[in-house]
Amino acid sequence: MNPDTDKITRFIPPVVGEITPKSLVMEGGHEDGECFTFYERIELGRLKSSNQRPGHLLLQDGTVSSRHCVITQDPTGRCFIRDVSRNGTRVDGRRLSPNLRTEIKIGQVISIGRGHRFRLDGEHPADKTAMLDDEPSTHALSTVTMVTVLVGDISNYTTMVQDAEAHHLQQSVSRVFQRLEKAVLDLGGTVKEFQGDAIFAFWEEDYSEHHAIEACRAALELDKLAQTLATEESVWNVAGLPLEMDWALATGPVAMRGHGGEQAVGLAMVGEPVVLAFRIEKLASAGTGHIIVCPRTHQMAEPSFTFRKLGPRQVKGLDRDFELFSLTGEIGNG
Secondary structure, eight states: OOOGGGOSEEEEOOOOOSSOOEEEEEESSTTTTOEEEESSEEEEEEOOGGGOOTTEEEEOOTTSOSSOEEEEEOTTSOEEEEEOOSSOEEETTEEOOTTOEEEEOTTOEEEETTTEEEEEESOOOSOGGGGOOOOSSOOOOOEEEEEEEEEEEETTHHHHHHHSOHHHHHHHHHHHHHHHHHHHHHTTOEEEEEETTEEEEEEETTTOTTHHHHHHHHHHHHHHHHHHHTTOTTTOOOTTOOOOEEEEEEEEEEEEEEEESSSEEEEEEESHHHHHHHHHHTTOBTTTBSEEEOHHHHHHHGGGEEEEEEEEEEOTTSSSEEEEEEEEEETTOO
16 A cells, blocks of 8 residues: 555545435546545545545646536435536546536546546435436536626726727737636636626535635635736736726526537526626726625625625616625735
């Protein structure tokens, strides 16, 4: 047996649950055959000091994201996997669509990073019909969950499109978003997409009950990062047009599912927080501050952060006023 210092994995056992456990079994390498038992949930990711929590299986590999994929088991014994990584997750060699909840069955093999393979082991689901694999198509699954949506938008982008050299603007925006995307992932979020001059990300309850707090912390860090990138000519190289970004956070329930046919081509997210985040971001100005927060986000994160009350504001397209706040800092962090 190799000493523990030679191991590439570190497993923090989960709290014992009430449902029959499943296991991930390592395939290949000197840890071949080692089992990692879980109940309701297990998360795979890269070994970092900040993510060593119960139910985490962590690997010493830079090609594995800090949060790579999450496997959950429902009360019937069915297991589902969601890929939240940068480099992707494969099941039986097939790449998963990012951010989509996909069923995984006993005996199937999960591959992540630089050749790490884990076989799902345990009892088959109690519902035998769940094991049938001769269905003509995959049933669409819409998941309603609580999220905190973050939208970050480049200010004065329309002016930039008119006045800047298109090639330099496109490359600069691409470099900025590449850095912001990495930061979102490192801060525990998921980038849903980029919409022209905006980044659209979210933190969800499925992964953390403190999603609003984590999203607020991320917004502050991303705002600082954007200000730093604005000073780096190797990143932002648009003469005479400085980089400035505004942000918004909105919390609430959304429905998520893959859109497309049998092979999903993206993630659809529908719910008021999405509309609200995009709308209130447009209200940000020098007078309000760079980060606008909805009432629900403020309520959930208030014990950990400082806010400035902006008062009730009318939001385009929604039928009521919202009491908005400006996120100004984290308590106990300067």
